[in-house]
Amino acid sequence: MSASGVLAIDAMGGDRAPEIVIAGLEIAAERHPQVRFLLFGDEARVAPLLAAHPRARAASTLRHAPEAVPNEMKPTAALRLRGSSMRLAIDAVAAGEAEGVVSAGNTGALMALAKIVLKTLAGIDRPAMAGIGPSARGDFVMLDLGANVQCDSRNLVEFAVMGEVFARTVLGLNQPSIGLLNVGAEELKGDERVREAAEVLKASPIAPLFHGFVEGHDIAAGTVDVVVTDGFTGNVALKTGEGTLKLVRDLLREVFASSLAAKLGYVLARPALERLREWLDPRRYNGAVLVGLNGVVVKSHGGTDALGFAHAMDLAIDMVLHRFNARIRDELTRMRPAEAQAPAPSAMAG
Amino acid sequence: MSASGVLAIDAMGGDRAPEIVIAGLEIAAERHPQVRFLLFGDEARVAPLLAAHPRARAASTLRHAPEAVPNEMKPTAALRLRGSSMRLAIDAVAAGEAEGVVSAGNTGALMALAKIVLKTLAGIDRPAMAGIGPSARGDFVMLDLGANVQCDSRNLVEFAVMGEVFARTVLGLNQPSIGLLNVGAEELKGDERVREAAEVLKASPIAPLFHGFVEGHDIAAGTVDVVVTDGFTGNVALKTGEGTLKLVRDLLREVFASSLAAKLGYVLARPALERLREWLDPRRYNGAVLVGLNGVVVKSHGGTDALGFAHAMDLAIDMVLHRFNARIRDELTRMRPAEAQAPAPSAMAG
Numbered sequence: 001m002s003a004s005g006v007l008a009i010d011a012m013g014g015d016r017a018p019e020i021v022i023a024g025l026e027i028a029a030e031r032h033p034q035v036r037f038l039l040f041g042d043e044a045r046v047a048p049l050l051a052a053h054p055r056a057r058a059a060s061t062l063r064h065a066p067e068a069v070p071n072e073m074k075p076t077a078a079l080r081l082r083g084s085s086m087r088l089a090i091d092a093v094a095a096g097e098a099e100g101v102v103s104a105g106n107t108g109a110l111m112a113l114a115k116i117v118l119k120t121l122a123g124i125d126r127p128a129m130a131g132i133g134p135s136a137r138g139d140f141v142m143l144d145l146g147a148n149v150q151c152d153s154r155n156l157v158e159f160a161v162m163g164e165v166f167a168r169t170v171l172g173l174n175q176p177s178i179g180l181l182n183v184g185a186e187e188l189k190g191d192e193r194v195r196e197a198a199e200v201l202k203a204s205p206i207a208p209l210f211h212g213f214v215e216g217h218d219i220a221a222g223t224v225d226v227v228v229t230d231g232f233t234g235n236v237a238l239k240t241g242e243g244t245l246k247l248v249r250d251l252l253r254e255v256f257a258s259s260l261a262a263k264l265g266y267v268l269a270r271p272a273l274e275r276l277r278e279w280l281d282p283r284r285y286n287g288a289v290l291v292g293l294n295g296v297v298v299k300s301h302g303g304t305d306a307l308g309f310a311h312a313m314d315l316a317i318d319m320v321l322h323r324f325n326a327r328i329r330d331e332l333t334r335m336r337p338a339e340a341q342a343p344a345p346s347a348m349a350g
Numbered sequence: 351m352s353a354s355g356v357l358a359i360d361a362m363g364g365d366r367a368p369e370i371v372i373a374g375l376e377i378a379a380e381r382h383p384q385v386r387f388l389l390f391g392d393e394a395r396v397a398p399l400l401a402a403h404p405r406a407r408a409a410s411t412l413r414h415a416p417e418a419v420p421n422e423m424k425p426t427a428a429l430r431l432r433g434s435s436m437r438l439a440i441d442a443v444a445a446g447e448a449e450g451v452v453s454a455g456n457t458g459a460l461m462a463l464a465k466i467v468l469k470t471l472a473g474i475d476r477p478a479m480a481g482i483g484p485s486a487r488g489d490f491v492m493l494d495l496g497a498n499v500q501c502d503s504r505n506l507v508e509f510a511v512m513g514e515v516f517a518r519t520v521l522g523l524n525q526p527s528i529g530l531l532n533v534g535a536e537e538l539k540g541d542e543r544v545r546e547a548a549e550v551l552k553a554s555p556i557a558p559l560f561h562g563f564v565e566g567h568d569i570a571a572g573t574v575d576v577v578v579t580d581g582f583t584g585n586v587a588l589k590t591g592e593g594t595l596k597l598v599r600d601l602l603r604e605v606f607a608s609s610l611a612a613k614l615g616y617v618l619a620r621p622a623l624e625r626l627r628e629w630l631d632p633r634r635y636n637g638a639v640l641v642g643l644n645g646v647v648v649k650s651h652g653g654t655d656a657l658g659f660a661h662a663m664d665l666a667i668d669m670v671l672h673r674f675n676a677r678i679r680d681e682l683t684r685m686r687p688a689e690a691q692a693p694a695p696s697a698m699a700g
Contacts, residue, residue, distance in 0.1 A: 107534075134597075135597065136597050136600060136601075146533050146534070149533065149541050150541075181586060183496050183499065183581065183582055183585040183586065184457075184496070184585065184589070191499050191500075191582055215585075215586070215589050216585065216586040216587065216588065216589025216590035216591075216592070216593060217589040217590070217592055217593030217596070218593065219590055219593055219594075220590070220593035220594045220596065220597040221593055221596070221597070229586075231533065232533055232541060232583060233582060233583050233586050235533040235534065235565075235566065236531060236533065236565070236566040236579075236583050236586065236587050237566065237586050237587060237590045238566065239534070239565050239566025239567040240566035240567070240569055240570070240587045240590045240591050240594075241566075241590050241591070241593075241594045242566070242567055243566060243567030243568065243569055243570035243571055243591075244569075244570045244590075244591045244594040244595060244598075245594060245598065246567070246570065246571075247484075247485065247486050247570040247571070248594075248595065248598045248630075250486060251486075251626055251629075251630075252626070255619060255622040255623055255625075255626050256619060256622070258622040259621070259622060261618040261619065261621075262618065262619040262621075262622045262623075264615075264618050265614075265615040265616065265617070265618030265619030265620075266615065266619065267615070268611040268612065268614050268615030268618065269605060269606060269611065269612040269615030269616065269619070270615075271609070271611075271612075272605040272606070272608040272609060272612045273605055273612075275605075276601055276602070276605050279601075280598075280601075
């Protein structure tokens with residue numbers, strides 16, 4: 001069996017691991033019968049769970065990991081834990097045994113381990129965290145969500161390239177549009193990094209896909225398919241949007257419990273409200289991808305449930321099966337100095 | 351009559367000026383019978399509107415302004431328009447004829463003119479744009495919303511001080527809590543500016559009000575009353591929240607129109623849904639304040655209606671009547687190097 005279609009899973013990461021991991025694996029194994037899983041975790045705890053989940057057991061190989069990375073552990077300490085389930089899962093990708101890894105564990109540790117063990121893709125300066133969210137015009141992808149607090153214009157351009165490939169690979173869009181997040185007030189359209197990045201993108205082979213600057217409200221409006229920004233702003237924007245959705249969900253729950261008439265109203269509108277709730281369900285958007293490394297790395301939310309973890313696995317499987325990294329390599333080749341490929345003056349004369 | 355309780359109004363700023371400005375003034379004049387207004391605008395257009403709005407006419411003095419700042423005009427060009435309604439309104443504050451100014455016009459021009467004409471308050475390095483939004487635990491104030499794309503830790507500390515006074519003055523809170531916006535992932539809790547600002551705040555007289563770092567989702571959760579951040583992040587966060595609310599509003603409209611049962615359900619739940627809609631109404635949060643200048647400067651959304659403009663005027667009136675700037679001066683005195691006020695060693699010995 002080739003490495004294609006093999007995913008390494010950190011069975012011990014997340015608030016309710018390994019239970020929700022194995023329950024999520026059961027769902028993913030049914031959805032993707034062609035994929036095999038390498039499971040890393042405490043054998044004594046994971047084996048009994050596998051016994052109760054026949055599809056997960058049939059699709060996976062369990063390897064014992066003597067340790068697990070605690071949620072509060074600093075990345076520097078996690079780097080020293082050579083036998084952690086997270087470390088061994090990433091090692092399996094580095095060794096070519098798997099093409100991607102999924103973990104719901106410690107985010108900082110996962111980013112640090114993945115960067116050090118897998119290394120960045122040739123041509124990429126810094127990996128970025130990418131995630132999907134809902135908009136009025138379908139799903140969008142945003143990056144960076146927090147892998148890089150500070151970014152320069154080169155980083156932003158690379159994020160745009162990786163985001164474009166992400167939108168084609170995962171969102172299935174042929175011609176995804178790309179926007180650079182900026183502020184609106186006239187005087188300020190002036191963050192130097194974003195202006196520089198915009199100039200580079202306008203002169204690049206992906207210029208036809210580059211929409212230009214977008215503002216915060218354009219994210220949910222779906223003005224573009226790919227929202228590019230630095231890790232500080234992206235992290236805040238993502239969580240602000242999530243927090244606002246949660247506020248409205250909580251308020252609607254109160255509204256529909258506030259009177260007998262409102263309760264009856266809820267019952268009548270329920271099918272349509274349920275469709276809306278499912279569409280906005282945060283589990284559907286679970287899974288942030290660390291893009292730009294030699295291997296697919298997906299971080300599931302630590303507090304998710306089996307369905308949410310299965311969504312994070314879907315994401316990793318999509319990326320592995322659609323050759324995400326190979327496509328980035330192609331795109332980088334296309335982006336690389338057009339001059340180098342242009343005929344030299346002498347050739348033109350001749 | 352003293353300058354206290356006099357507001358200068360740019361009658362020509364905004365998409366539907368001067369009509370909505372005068373209609374908004376009519377509402378504000380009824381709400382605040384003690385306040386007088388100095389109106390600046392095209393006499394030929396404004397006078398007939400005043401004739402139709404008796405309360406607005408009775409409470410205000412109209413002064414002719416031969417020009418208006420167009421929405422697309424660059425701040426540098428607006429600075430040269432000496433006779434614009436915006437400029438004359440700001441000049442009135444500088445001359446002590448009014449204590450604050452409200453405009454729905456060109457944001458960049460308003461910021462530039464206000465900074466140059468009014469100058470920053472003694473002890474403040476940079477003014478900031480502050481605005482109010484809804485959270486699960488009542489309204490919050492966030493700043494900066496875009497006056498400063500780049501900020502250092504000193505700016506953030508000053509924003510915290512001004513935001514605290516804003517929350518006491520405008521939100522009526524006795525002990526507002528203050529949070530510094532930061533990112534969550536462990537590895538990154540590391541923007542240097544915010545870490546430095548946090549250290550300064552922890553050692554300051556407002557330390558008891560300082561909650562520490564907050565993340566994007568804390569904004570709508572109402573974890574703190576004052577959210578402090580740089581102008582780039584604040585602008586994106588504000589607009590992301592607004593955009594998300596708009597998305598949900600639009601989707602709910604679709605939901606309740608999607609079937610006969612859903613329509614009936616809407617009718618039954620309507621009173622409670624209307625209360626929610628009113629509470630989240632963006633007009634209720636209209637008005638961003640440029641704090642830190644010698645005078646109160648309120649920017650209304652350009653696309654708002656009369657009710658929204660009246661809300662922006664409410665904000666300015668609150669700040670003027672509650673001596674916003676005097677309170678900032680007091681707070682800055684309290685913040686200023688405790689050493690300077692501490693008894694000298696010799697005095698202690700004696």
